[in-house]
Amino acid sequence: MNDSPGWAVPGPSPSDGDRPGAPDGRDGSEGAQPPAQQPPAGGPKWSAEQPPPGEWSSPGSPQAPTTPKTPQPPHRQPQPGAGWGSYAGPQGGQGPYGSAGGPGQWGKPPAAKPGVIPLRPLDLGEILDGAVATMRTHWRSVLPITLVVATVVQVITVLVQKYTLSDLPVSSDAEPSLRELVDTLGGSMLALVANGFIQLIGTIVATAMLTMIFSRAVLGQSSSIGTAWREARPQLLRLLGLTLLLGVGGALLVGVLIAPGIAMGNIAVGLLGGFAALPLLLWLGIKFSLASPALMLEKSSVPTALRRSSRLVQGSWWRIFGITALTGLITTFVSAIIVWPLTIAGLAIGLADAGPTALENGTAASGWAALILSAVGAVIAQTITMPIQSGVTVLLYVDQRIRREALDLELARAAGLENYGSDPAAPATGG
Template sequence: MNDSPGWAVPGPSPSDGERPGASDGRDGTEGGTPPPAGGPKWSAEQPPPGEWSSPGTPQAPKAPQQQPQPGAGWGSYGGPQGPQGGQWGKPPAAKPGVIPLRPLDLGEILDGAVATMRTHWRTVLPITLVVATVVQVISVLVQKYTYADLAVASDPGSGDSLKEAFDALGGSMVALLANGFVQLIGTIVATAMLTMIFSRAVLGHGSSIGEAWREARPQLLRLLGLTLLLALGGIVIVLVPLLPGILLGNVGIAVAGGVAALPLLIWLALKFSLASPALMLEKSSVITSLRRSSRLVQGSWWRIFGITALTGLITAFVSAIIVWPLTAVGLAIGFADSGMEGLENGTAATGWAPLILSAVGAVIAQTITMPIQSGVTVLLYVDQRIRREALDLELARAAGLENYGPDAAAPPTGG
């Protein structure tokens, strides 16, 4: 897949909506071919259609003409045709894989992500299941022992409680950082492998776990660097406006700075949201992938924001209906074991039953939602390249489709 011409870095990109060699028909051409010069000149008055006949031949009765109905008939590109021959709806497109090779709408992007997960579940679900399970097992252990240490250290009846609290807090921070690092590595590995699976699914190709790993492995360190760079940039963007309020000890100024930083943070996050698939599929460097994402998002920020936000809402809702019931059952078990005292000191939420049930819910939710989020990002990248760089032509060639392009549907011209 990494040698497929569809994912190579393009040369000078055509403007949005252009296709090389295509004509819109406004200059009297069809498929880019000019009309023959010096053709016969016709009279301005011609018999109505259906009234042509040889001299002396009796004319058959005319059948009443029917006006085309909306949605009936097909134009030269196969789309529904209106009364004046104008095309209604989208033109058909080849669909070698999970998406049609043309600019996509929201429904097609979401459907492509779900269709890939459904069609290639033997590859997709094991990856996300293993990553989610490893992350949640470590998270349960960290929460169980660090929170227990904090509860013991904060006991007012113990001696030297302040020193014990600081020691427990330091150990908890180390454990939480380690847990966060494991989650980061797991997310990066899953994202890299899922990107390769989705890129092959666009062409109608399957992919095994071993193939996805071999294709993703060379770019893992760069993807880690890209993720850390974006995280560091986000921290700086949030921290700088907070500094005046922190230094002055004024909560109001600090809150105002944080609110002011939020729009910039969202804008930059969307601007570089396509850097990950660009880095993985184009085998580019970190800086090049950031530039590519910025170029692809330019002019489509609000559209990408809407699709990304809607995807986040859908995945959050799916996660909530899976995690919350199991978490509630776990808390009920913890309350039954420790009573009101457990609710007051927090031990009801750190028992084995609530932690394990919450982790089971998180594993199920992440196994389902992680492929959807990764798939939407990859398909947004593909969609933007189709719109800006005619990537559909390259993908059709890579998929082995013959006679695909703007001239394939044009009728032959007479000589």
């Protein structure tokens, strides 16, 4: 987010060795001091020696020790560029807080929380809680966006289902002619494509605006609908291009893998190619899952956003997959609880009006009662679940940048916390 204070244009991750102050001297300096003596520029100013595990005290406490009682073991010394949430393991590996030397031996340090999340590496509960807290705290901005988008999409969907899909022959005494079938199917497909495009546009607009609202909520700042629209509007076309590129790319991947089976006329080969495409699509979906917030918050291009997402996800694929999958299960369960009772009630009303034969000819599902009640349930469900899904994606992006690029320092400065990360005795909470 280049135009917001403290959100500088992100460079390569520390693993690439391009961050300023890297100990290999790539910033042009010669004879750089060891990490424990010379902290990286812009990073947390670690002291030469760290207190041993179990002796971290609250910032600002009068009993806080100024010097460690015993030297910190070398393999736990924080490394430059690693940012919050990393440590150097015995073999030089990196891991989250609480992992060094075993569980519980090095807990999470106190962190500022100017907004909905603490400024340090996040766990699953903090990511979900941050998404829900934003929706609860900033509901005047979040809920109207998702409510309007969901309502417009569902109204169009109801009209398409009522006046287009209901024309498809379900059962008839007189078999329709080939021309009638082609005309009916052609009109239905055209309506479905138009309905899908409207849903795509609505989802993109809602996602873009919600991303801006969540980015401000991290800093403890509110954002009106107008402000979110003005910040998101310049990137909408790029976000549309990114979404279409990912969709078309996925379709091409499936087509390439099932093409041999189609060419050979072998169904088994085609099915094998389709099954092989599923794990590839899943892997690529998670690999590029952070491209949307990277594009919106960094004001970058589509290729740059894809590269940024790939770099941020690298080494954390399973963690991001698990959080994303769990969020999907939660939102699906919530949607089912809301939608299915209303859908069943609509079908019951249709059966009461048209009789048992309504199930055979399809009029029960295409009646106004069933369509309207199902749409009402979908509007309520999307209004609730869309902010949670968008919020989890944005907070995953922020969490990965905190872990890899020490973004928490930039966020603290943007939130008005002076000297955050440079003085162990500085207050850990914002004013």
